[in-house]
Amino acid sequence: MGPFVFPRHLEGFLMDKKPTYEPLEITVGKLEGTATTAGMDDGRCSQLGTAFVVFIAMLLVPAWASSGHADDTGLEQVIIAKGSDTYVPYSFLDEEGKISGFNNELFYSVAEAAGLKAKIELNPWPIIRKEIESGNIDVLTGMYYTKERDKLVDFSIPHVIVKYSMFVRKDSRIRSLGDLTGKEIIVMRGEISHDLLKQKGIAGEIVETEDTPTALRLLSSGKHDCALLIRIQGLYFMKKFKIKNVRAVGEPFKPIKLCFAVKEDDTGLLARLNEGLFVVHQTGKYDEIYNKWFGILEREVVSFWEIMRYAALVLIPVIGLFLALAFWSWSLRRQVRVKTAELKVELSERKRAGEALRESKEFSENLIASMKDGFSALDKQGVHMNVNQAFCEMTGFTREELIGSGPPHLYWPEEEYENIETAFRKTLNREFHEFELMFKRKNGERFPVIASPSCLLDDKGNVVAYYATVPAWIHHQTIPR
Numbered sequence: 001m002g003p004f005v006f007p008r009h010l011e012g013f014l015m016d017k018k019p020t021y022e023p024l025e026i027t028v029g030k031l032e033g034t035a036t037t038a039g040m041d042d043g044r045c046s047q048l049g050t051a052f053v054v055f056i057a058m059l060l061v062p063a064w065a066s067s068g069h070a071d072d073t074g075l076e077q078v079i080i081a082k083g084s085d086t087y088v089p090y091s092f093l094d095e096e097g098k099i100s101g102f103n104n105e106l107f108y109s110v111a112e113a114a115g116l117k118a119k120i121e122l123n124p125w126p127i128i129r130k131e132i133e134s135g136n137i138d139v140l141t142g143m144y145y146t147k148e149r150d151k152l153v154d155f156s157i158p159h160v161i162v163k164y165s166m167f168v169r170k171d172s173r174i175r176s177l178g179d180l181t182g183k184e185i186i187v188m189r190g191e192i193s194h195d196l197l198k199q200k201g202i203a204g205e206i207v208e209t210e211d212t213p214t215a216l217r218l219l220s221s222g223k224h225d226c227a228l229l230i231r232i233q234g235l236y237f238m239k240k241f242k243i244k245n246v247r248a249v250g251e252p253f254k255p256i257k258l259c260f261a262v263k264e265d266d267t268g269l270l271a272r273l274n275e276g277l278f279v280v281h282q283t284g285k286y287d288e289i290y291n292k293w294f295g296i297l298e299r300e301v302v303s304f305w306e307i308m309r310y311a312a313l314v315l316i317p318v319i320g321l322f323l324a325l326a327f328w329s330w331s332l333r334r335q336v337r338v339k340t341a342e343l344k345v346e347l348s349e350r351k352r353a354g355e356a357l358r359e360s361k362e363f364s365e366n367l368i369a370s371m372k373d374g375f376s377a378l379d380k381q382g383v384h385m386n387v388n389q390a391f392c393e394m395t396g397f398t399r400e401e402l403i404g405s406g407p408p409h410l411y412w413p414e415e416e417y418e419n420i421e422t423a424f425r426k427t428l429n430r431e432f433h434e435f436e437l438m439f440k441r442k443n444g445e446r447f448p449v450i451a452s453p454s455c456l457l458d459d460k461g462n463v464v465a466y467y468a469t470v471p472a473w474i475h476h477q478t479i480p481r
Helices: 008-014 048-058 102-113 125-133 193-199 212-220 231-240 267-283 285-298 304-370 389-395 414-428
Strands: 021-028 031-038 079-084 091-093 118-123 139-144 153-155 160-169 184-188 205-209 226-230 246-263 374-378 384-387 435-440 446-457 463-470
Touching (some): 091 102, 091 118, 102 139, 102 267, 102 285, 125 139, 184 193, 193 205, 193 246, 212 231, 212 246, 226 231, 231 246, 246 267, 267 285, 267 304, 414 435, 414 446, 414 463
Parallel strands (some): 079 118, 079 139, 184 205
Antiparallel strands (some): 021 031, 139 246, 153 246, 160 226, 435 446, 446 463
16 A cells, blocks of 8 residues: 555644644734635545545544643633733723723634633733743733743734833923933833833933823923833823823834733644634724724824924825825725735635535544544554554554554564564555554454555655554454463
């Protein structure tokens, strides 16, 4: 029986892994990142009988088991996610003690889109950071990306970009970072704004505070000259505490990626979260959540004279470019409509393909369960990856005893080691023959078998796994010990 090259998108089912995904660059709403779309290469096989057995083997092992979030019954467990209990408005406990914030609401929507069961708990930041880095929880709903942190956890594509702004009193002449030299500057203790001033070479008097509300109250009361704060947080607390004499000036700066964080090397969960983010963008759910938390904060009120001053600066060039921009805008909207339609078709096709794979997997598992011949699959080191019920009945060993066991296998008689190892080495060298061997049952009885091995290859000709069938009729013969 010769080797069979099988389609790449089915390879994960035999190896107990997810299907292979290819990257798709996207820019949706307020998030730029990378989502994934399943590769759907086609495969062909001229030997239909061989293909049938191989196809069954490839679909035997549940596709998502390797993600580490399924119990022994194959049912997914609840994902434990945690967030900060004080990081307003991204993650916090509200006045009634309920979980609130943009990060948490978005995570629930992403989990639902990815088909994950999830539970969120909020705790102080030092505690939850230690828990995710030590692998004691599955996800953080919000963590800023840095190269140093990426060595300890894995990050999703960013779900929002956080920026800093300068906050000053409305009568202040400060307009840019360059105006801060010699000024009294309020910063959050432990945040990166202090380091930013050093990087820019700005020599000012640094005033550290514990939280954003304190910084805004100091500034509003006439103390100090400026506060460097996370823009959304500053606008949020100005609105909450009705601070009217402070405003944000200049362009926002120091963009930081805020992402979901998972345990190091939990690629299965990470892929599903990224795909969930892609889905909530496509459905418009992301924009709904974003506007709920941040939309009103970003609509700043400016005076009539400020509007007129800025309008005067751009009025003449705008008139000159109006027709060109109008045509460009029409063309862009048309392209967006076309791309959106294509993405909808692609998502629909992926859904249908996934349903077809699930139906094929269920059908194949039922066929395997009813096979009279014994069937076993081994990895490249000869370790059992899978066996069917017929094989277990032949040998008397349970599936749990066989899966994960390596050579010499439990059903190899000690006196037959040399013969079986010779056949085993030939199989690993891709010398496929029908081998007449002697196996033993768990009770010690010996019985003759005819083993027919072969291997599975990927589309590059590399060995993925080995498998063998043992006819059912022959194992009823018993040789006394």
